[in-house]
Amino acid sequence: RKFLIAAFIILSAVIFVVIGQPVQILVYVGMLNGFILPLALTVMLIAAWKLRAKDYRHPVWLYVFGVVVVLATIWFSIQALLRS
Helix, strand or coil: CHHHHHHHHHHHHHHHHHHCCHHHHHHHHHHHHHHHHHHHHHHHHHHHHHCCCCCCCCCHHHHHHHHHHHHHHHHHHHHHHHHC
């Protein structure tokens, strides 16, 4: 585990030295995160929809708001990508 942490730190330092512009790298990583989060929420919404617990059913209004949030975050991510 310590080796993986040290390798990650070294790899990050090498990327910053070779590529430079750490602020620009952080902006791109944030943009990538903007695409990963809606994907993760979509998977969670699908899992909650298919899960049939004994005494619990996920409210439909939460699905609706979840889908709205997914669509909004995808839209914002695409807009940020086009502006960069």
